[in-house]
Amino acid sequence: MSFDFDLFVIGGGSGGVRAARVAAEAGARVGLAEEYRYGGTCVIRGCVPKKLMVYAAAFADAFEDARGYGWKVGPARFEWCDLIAAKDAEISRLEAVYHDGLRRAGVALFGARAVVADAHRVRLATGAEYTAKHLLIATGGRPVIPEIPGSELGITSNEMFQLEAQPGRMIVVGGGYIACEFAGIMNGLGTHVTQLYRGDQILRGFDADLRDHLAAAMRERGIVLEIQRDLVSIAREAGGLRVELDNGEAHVVDAVLFATGRRPNTAGLGLERLGVELKANGAVAVDAWSQSGVPSIFAVGDVTHRAALTPVAIREGEAFARTVFKAQPVRPDHLMIPTAVFTRxxxxxxxxxxxxxxxxxxxxxxxxxxxxxxxxxxxxxxxxxxxxxxxxxxxxxxxxxxxxxxxxxxxxxxxxxxxxxxxxxxxxxxxxxxxxxxxxxxxxxxxxx
Missing domain, CATH: 3.30.390.30 (FAD/NAD-linked reductase, C-terminal dimerisation domain)
Known part of the structure; x- marks a missing residue:
């Protein structure tokens, strides 16, 4: 059977981009569809813009600490809009790097949503269809918002990077990477932050000494960290958002950030109809070679929910491409993965x-x-x-x-x-x-x- 492509990738994030480039550089005919922006969660609204904001927050410490070293520092003023503009310019630059790298490698790019029509065929939102010997699902994940009254008034990490104004008072809901990082960022930039986590300590799964040490340090920096606490409703009122907690308390804030987990982005892709197994959380079930139960369909990155980290997605994407297109069998190693939480x-x-x-x-x-x-x-x-x-x-x-x-x-x-x-x-x-x-x-x- 003759195919339009040797590989068609759905998703232009870290894993999909690496797989597409490596396969194309090996001589494969590669197509890639991305419905939003190239670079995925990490580059566009994840680790890269977050780290830039962490750097911005760190200057609060630098100005304060400089006095102890003999520097005479005048009053410092932070401008949220200037940071967001600088961040946006850098993200646009990085997106262009991803886009140009794919084009130079010979990848055919399609700026549209794609779904799987059958084991060797994809359908674009434009109506166009293409066939491929291999399909790679690299659609990443999306934030989960709890189902409570008024949840639509809250925001997720996606919207956090695009706020037009800095909130003066903020509640962060969650206890994982994203919640703890944004609590530290916004606290450092001058926002009054209350963080709510329903578990017994933040950063579940990390070493207990680290969790306790970090929690104490965050409180020392002025973050109001309340564990075994959750919110039950949000309502808009004249002074902002009224947030009701499960202990009967109420707070009025300017923003509520839900950092309550992420879900693999597989809804509506057509995978179940083809017999591709999806786990309870929507993740594509794959073997050690990133292959699904349908032999022509593979998946890498957050959409498999093996280890939702950018370097893991990149490694999985490269291993897939080397195995399938370079005859160099490589299985990604998910043991002993180093990781960092860019808290303060x-x-x-x-x-x-x-x-x-x-x-x-x-x-x-x-x-x-x-x-x-x-x-x-x-x-x-x-x-x-x-x-x-x-x-x-x-x-x-x-x-x-x-x-x-x-x-x-x-x-x-x-x-x-x-x-x-x-x-x-x-x-x-x-x-x-x-x-x-x-x-x-x-x-x-x-x-x-």
């Missing part, structure tokens, strides 16, 4: 938590808390936390967890060593770089378990 202070981790390690047997715990040098003259009381989880006997480092400045940069490098099987003795025998915060990783000596 920053948190990063790789490997097993203490609880996970203890469930498998005995462990050794090495832990230190200290004020980083930069905080001393600044008069800032905030401390860093570093923690290593170690397997007795082999002394292999099972996990590394950090809260504090530069946490993500340190964990990225530690992840290489830990994936290679580094032991605590390897850490101990490595010469320290002094004076740095990172040297604590190689100078912790006492088992704190």
């Amino acid at each position: 202070p920053e948190l990063a981790t790789v490997g097993m938590t203490e609880a996970e390690a203890r469930s498998a047997g005995e462990v050794e715990i090495y832990r230190t808390r200290f004020r980083p040098m930069a905080n001393i003259l600044a008069g800032r009381r905030e401390k860093m936390l570093m923690k290593l989880v170690v397997e007795p006997g082999s002394r292999r480092v099972l996990g590394c967890h950090i809260v504090g400045p530069g946490a993500a940069e340190m964990v990225q490098l530690a992840a290489v060593a830990i994936r290679m099987g580094a032991t605590k003795d390897d850490f101990d025998s490595t010469m320290a770089v002094h004076p740095t915060a990172a040297e604590e990783l190689v100078t912790m000596r006492s088992d704190a378990a």
Whole structure:
């Protein structure tokens, strides 16, 4: 059978773009349909604009801390509209890079929604249809909004990046990456932030010491963090939005941000009709090679809900393309994934938590808390936390967890060593770089378990 394309990709985010480029560079005829903007959640309304806003919020600390180092700093004023304009310009630049990279690789681009018509055919919103030997679903995810009275008055992370004015008072609902990051961003930019989370502590699934340390630090910075608390309704009134909580309290705020999870974006794609298995949350069920139960249909990235992180989507997309179009079988490795939460202070981790390690047997715990040098003259009381989880006997480092400045940069490098099987003795025998915060990783000596 003759096909229009060797590969047709639905979705122009990180995973889909990488797969399309690698396949095209291998000589495949590739088509890609994107209904919104190239770059996906990460570039357009996710990690990239979020990190830019994290940098913006950090200047509040810099202005304040400078006085301790002899700088005479005048009154500082933040302009929300200037930040949003600068952010938008950078996102447009990055989108153009993605778009041009695909075109240079020879990918045929279609600016329209696409659905799966059958195992080898896609249909565009324009009415056009194309056939392909392989189809790749890379449609990412979308925010979930709880079903409560007035929920339509709230916003999600999608709208957060496009607010025309900075809210003076804000409630953030949720306890995961997005909720904690935006709570820190908006607090740093001067918004009064209340964060509600119905669980017993923020960042479920992370090491307990990190969760507790970060929660205390967020409160110290002025965020009103209320755990085991949820909202039950939102209503508009003259002074803003009236929010009712499950304990009977009420708040009037300017904005409510729902950061209450994300769902794989598979609705209306036509996959169920073809027999592609979807999990309870809508995720495409795939095997280790990212292949669905229909042999010609593959899926990568957040739409599979394996690990909803941009680098994972990129790795999955490349592994798929190398396997199918370069005859280089590669299965993405979802073990020992390093990750960072760009809160204020920053948190990063790789490997097993203490609880996970203890469930498998005995462990050794090495832990230190200290004020980083930069905080001393600044008069800032905030401390860093570093923690290593170690397997007795082999002394292999099972996990590394950090809260504090530069946490993500340190964990990225530690992840290489830990994936290679580094032991605590390897850490101990490595010469320290002094004076740095990172040297604590190689100078912790006492088992704190």
